[in-house]
Amino acid sequence: MNKFKGTLILTKSNLKRDAFRLSIWIISLTLISFALIAAYSTMMSDDTLKEMIIMRATNPAIRMLDSPSPGYSLGGFYTSRGSVLITILIIAMTIQTIIKHTRDNEESGVSELISSTMVGRYAPLLSAVIISVLTNIFVVIITTVALYSHDLDLLYSFYTGISFGLMGLFMTGVMAIAVQISQTTSGASKFGWLTTLFFFTISAIGNLLGKFDPNTFKVESHNITFLSPFGWYQQMYVFHENNMYLIIPFIISFIVLLIIGFKLINKRDIGSGLIPAKKGRKDAKKxxxxxxxxxxxxxxxxxxxxxxxxxxxxxxxxxxxxxxxxxxxxxxxxxxxxxxxxxxxxxxxxxxxxxxxxxxxxxxxxxxxxxxxxxxxxxxxxxxxxxxxxxxxxxxxxxxxxxxxxxxxxxxxxxxxxxxxxxxxxxxxxxxxxxxxxxxxxxxxxxxxxxxxxxxxxxxxxxxxxxxxxxxxxxxxxxxxxxxxxxxxxxxxxxxxxxxxxxxxxxxxxxxxxxxxxxxxxxxxxxxxxxxxx
Amino acid sequence: MNIIEMKNVDKNFGEVKALRKLNLEVKKGEIMGFIGPNGAGKSTAIRILLGLLRSDSGSSSVFDLEPFNNAAEVHKKVAYVPGDVSLWPNLTGGEFIDLIGSLRGGFNRNKKESLIKLFDFDPTKKCRTYSKGNRQKVALIAAFASDAELFILDEPTSGLDPLMELNFQKCLKDLKKEGKTILLSSHILAEVEKLCDRVSIIRQGEIVEVGTIDELRHLTRLTIEVDVEKDLSNFSSKNVYDLVLEKKKAYFGVENKNLNDVLKELSKYKIKSLISTPPTLEELFMHHYGDDVGGNNE
Incomplete structure (x- = not known):
């Protein structure tokens, strides 16, 4: 039997079941994107933006939490200050989406029902990945529209959207593996968040150890940041340098993670994880x-x-x-x-x-x-x-x-x-x-x-x-x-x-x-x- | 002496009337069967007895104590097996049994070991890996290993295989010998028929019948098979149900109270032989539920 059989039907039914949750995410992300860019554009009129960039780039804690400033511009400020919040939300959405259509279904027994019908072994994961990718395409559109509506360059607005959507793509790959490895929903979710924390810390340290140039308003990060997908999107420096070649590591890692994820499906039973449950104590400790x-x-x-x-x-x-x-x-x-x-x-x-x-x-x-x-x-x-x-x-x-x-x-x-x-x-x-x-x-x-x-x-x-x-x-x-x-x-x-x-x-x-x-x-x-x- | 008493207990969940004027008595040392289909209110009644839910009106007592405000005190003497056993996924079965035992204030370790053997149970696995039957075993062993006075068992055998069900019945009989009181909620009627001294039938939140199984039988239809000498073909009576006529033979059901009238009518046809079969509990049950098995949601 074709292992991907039934993906389309499954995806349709998943989308229907999940429509409410997904629309809440999309609406929230839209509101936040518009609110942020609207708030920032009011600062453009005077020197507030310049002061903000200096303050945030010189404050060690904030510099860790921000994306490095690419230079002095409204779009640059948006990517520097708004992007971490938005990418974290995208990651949360992606983690939830993949888990909902894989682990969740397995835990509640829905998968057993699905697998007993004419649905291929890979179909549930592929369907989850498709839904996740679709939602992240929405993110690209939302961001582009939000920025373009404030008179920012259309191409650069689109680049910004792409840079956010790529983070969702990367997490989709990570979660494709997470849901195979862990035996529970919460385990998979933890895996996703720990991975996020790990990569975020790397890029945060990279930004921390970087240099701020008060003349160009640019934060030059330490090269260590290239070890993290957060670094990849941040180093695009959209609106200034537009290093769009950094799409490549995203695409490669997404494909590799996805292949691993699908390979792992063959190594486990439905309802169980790769990490087997250990034998435990016969009696309780005092x-x-x-x-x-x-x-x-x-x-x-x-x-x-x-x-x-x-x-x-x-x-x-x-x-x-x-x-x-x-x-x-x-x-x-x-x-x-x-x-x-x-x-x-x-x-x-x-x-x-x-x-x-x-x-x-x-x-x-x-x-x-x-x-x-x-x-x-x-x-x-x-x-x-x-x-x-x-x-x-x-x-x-x-x-x-x-x-x-x-x-x-x-x-x-x-x-x-x-x-x-x-x-x-x-x-x-x-x-x-x-x-x-x-x-x-x-x-x-x-x-x-x-x-x-x-x-x-x-x-x-x-x-x-x-x-x-x-x-x-x-x-x-x-x-x-x-x-x-x-x-x-x-x-x-x-x-x-x-x-x-x-x-x-x-x-x-x-x-x-x-x-x-x-x-x-x-x-x-x-x-x-x-x-x-x- | 009544160990459990519920009088006119009402319980609503929003619009849903889970219990309406429910009355329930369980005497010391008896096994009371508590039967009704899913959604009839069995678990709700039990949770009120355990003080997990609060009744809207009416009174309940367990060991002469009001259960909601004295929950902890009551529980010291009560062992409970929930209908849907929820375990902590990270604990092993053995750990769970020990934990519940010691929360209740001590349990019999030897009993635990022998019960583990009896139920052929592996206590070293994490609870998340147990099947439904095994989860049920965890709760049963935890309950039976305790030295509680009262055992409240909410559909305890769902998920057990027939062999384990026999073991369960043996445990219950042992408990009865020790003078323990048991409230056994079930919809497996054969089990109730075999074990229980008395039965309470619940329907849509109210008790519709209480009594020993023999007593209840008298309240319902007998199945009659009768042979006569004369041609029966045009026999009819308003007192019989499900009448099947052959030339000189008839099969039908009749209410106990109408038996005499029906026999009088039949005697005109000269009765040759008559077999009367008392209802099984299942028929009893269907008598109360036949039209709408389902009830409202719990």
């Missing part, structure tokens, strides 16, 4: 035999991953700190932007507010785990075995919070050790700053607990909404949107004094009260509601 033990066990993998990632992050920041201090002080006109601040302290505040973001995500994810137990019905096992709801929720909160502070502590040590011989900052200053920033994390956590108690069906939505708002309007990303101070105050992180500010205890008192109140009502809600079981 340490597992309590709600705390259970939560620790369930969260072990995610905790370890976050722990390593965040602490490495801290080490890296500590490590590169002196280069930035030098970089910062060597650029003329900086005082104009920063005022006469001690750049070391400025730098520290910046690092802390950046590394606190993954910590926040870790914390809310860890808390959300209890909701997963409910949705999966596994909570029934615990709550029908003599554990009270109160004890269960307390255990979850204690476990998550303990882990949060353990990571925080090691993060601080990481930053300190990384920058030990270079920067003249005491560990207590770092610790203090990190600790102050942990209070908003707990606040967001208490919103999760409240939502879990009273609006369990929406807790995931609320959690990510609140997380995105508090990060988006926080000190790292907030100033990008030109929204005005009052709107930025919605984020609790905005209220945390940096080492540059005078210390003010009020925000902490208010946040602590909010945390206690929301947690209290979260408990009340959970203890008095129906479990949301299937």
């Amino acid at each position: 340490s597992l035999l309590s709600p705390l033990g259970l939560f620790r066990n369930l969260g072990k993998k995610s905790y370890t991953t976050w722990f390593i990632t965040i602490v490495l992050f801290g080490l890296l920041f500590g490590f590169v700190s002196d280069e930035f201090e030098e970089g910062l002080s060597s650029i003329e006109g900086l005082e104009y932007i920063f005022g006469s601040v001690n750049s070391t302290e400025y730098f520290l505040a910046l690092i802390i507010s950046i590394v606190i973001i993954p910590l926040l995500i870790f914390y809310v994810q860890s808390l959300l785990r209890i909701r997963k137990e409910e949705v999966d019905n596994t909570i029934e096992n615990i709550l029908a075995s003599g554990v009270t709801r109160r004890k269960l929720l307390i255990t979850k909160i204690v476990e998550s919070t303990l882990n949060l502070y353990i990571i925080l502590l090691f993060l601080v040590i990481g930053i300190y050790v990384g920058g030990l011989t270079k920067v003249d900052i005491g560990i207590s200053v770092i610790l203090q700053s990190a600790f102050m920033n942990s209070i908003p994390i707990l606040l967001v956590g208490s919103i999760v607990i409240l939502a879990f108690g009273i609006l369990p069906k929406y807790v995931t939505l609320i959690t990510y909404g609140v997380t995105i708002i508090s990060v988006g309007l926080g000190p790292v990303f907030g100033p990008m949107f030109n929204l005005g101070e009052n709107i930025l105050k919605i984020s609790p992180f905005t209220h945390i004094p940096t080492p540059l500010d005078d210390f003010n205890i009020m925000p902490f008192i208010i946040m602590s009260i909010l945390i206690v109140v929301m947690t209290f009502f979260g408990f009340k809600g959970f203890e008095n509601r129906n479990l949301d079981l299937n």
Whole structure:
């Protein structure tokens, strides 16, 4: 039988089933693309754009997160500042799409049904790849139209779209392999994100170690960036150099990844992964035999991953700190932007507010785990075995919070050790700053607990909404949107004094009260509601 | 003494009426069969008894305690096997059994070992790799290894092969000998007929019959096969169902209460022999559900 047989029919039916999710993605990406270019074009009228480019290129943290600036132009600024956000969204969309039409179907048994009909073995993956490629073609069109509508050169707008779409193409290839290797949906998703993080870090380091030329407004990245697909699209320097030959590595890697992905299909059974399930313990270890033990066990993998990632992050920041201090002080006109601040302290505040973001995500994810137990019905096992709801929720909160502070502590040590011989900052200053920033994390956590108690069906939505708002309007990303101070105050992180500010205890008192109140009502809600079981 | 008592319990999920004025009593030491098709409200009733759901009105008690507010206390004496067993994919079956046992406050390790043998179960595999039958075994072993007083089993044998089902029945009989109380929800009627002292039949959220199987039989139709001397061809009666007539022979069903009338009518034809068959539980069940097996969603 032809191994690709049925691909067309399958693709049609998949598209129909997935129409809603895909349209949400396309609409969101369209809105974001138009909003970004509209926001940036207002800056063109005066020197704001020039100041922004200088500020972002000289700020080490932002330079890591941005695509390197290709020069002074609206289009160049769009690719430099907007592209990382958009490519990350494209990656999220691609990861979701491929998983949905492969692993998801296998886990729910749909694949078994499909495979028993006249559908070839390769058809589900090929169909997923086709859908993913189609959505990424949409991305190219959206970007082109969005930029062209603001009077940018049509060809260069198209190039920009291509550079984004190619990232989706690359991820499609990565995910074609991920869904073969991993046995679960979450495993495949993790594989996708870890790959992204890995390549992003490479290009970020490349950008970090690069040079900024204040005359041409160009950031020349270190060559290490060419090891990463992020580097490939960023080094196209669309609107200035237009190095479109960098399409080649994308196409080659896409084909190679896809071939590997299809080859792997032959090496496994439907419903299983390449990495076989190991034989486990016959009896449980003592340490597992309590709600705390259970939560620790369930969260072990995610905790370890976050722990390593965040602490490495801290080490890296500590490590590169002196280069930035030098970089910062060597650029003329900086005082104009920063005022006469001690750049070391400025730098520290910046690092802390950046590394606190993954910590926040870790914390809310860890808390959300209890909701997963409910949705999966596994909570029934615990709550029908003599554990009270109160004890269960307390255990979850204690476990998550303990882990949060353990990571925080090691993060601080990481930053300190990384920058030990270079920067003249005491560990207590770092610790203090990190600790102050942990209070908003707990606040967001208490919103999760409240939502879990009273609006369990929406807790995931609320959690990510609140997380995105508090990060988006926080000190790292907030100033990008030109929204005005009052709107930025919605984020609790905005209220945390940096080492540059005078210390003010009020925000902490208010946040602590909010945390206690929301947690209290979260408990009340959970203890008095129906479990949301299937 | 009643271990379980539910009186006039209502439970709605939005528009859906899952339970309507449900009454259920389970006496100490008995095996109560709780039968009804999918969606009749069995699992909802059980989850109220376990304090996982809150009833809208009516009263429930387990060991004389209101289950929602005393859930943890009640559970110390209860072992529960859910209808759809959800396990943590990363734990092994053995770990799961130990965990549930110790959450409940201790269990019998020797019992666990012998049950693992009895059910021919491999406890070293990760739960995500177990088939439905094996997931069921995990929950059953965890329940049977406990020294609970009350066992609430929600369709515990779905997915077990016939051999394992026999083992399950043996376990249940042993529990009964030890004086344990069991609520067995099922739609496998042969199993209920074999094991249960009493049966409650639930339909669209209400109990329509309760009693021993013998008692219930009296409430429903008998199947009658009768031979007569005279020609029966134009026999008819408003009291019989599914009448099949041959020349001197008739097959039909009749309600218990109408038996006497029908016999009087038949006696005109001079009865030669008569075979009366009591209904099986299945017929009993179909009697209540025949028209619309389905009920509303749980």
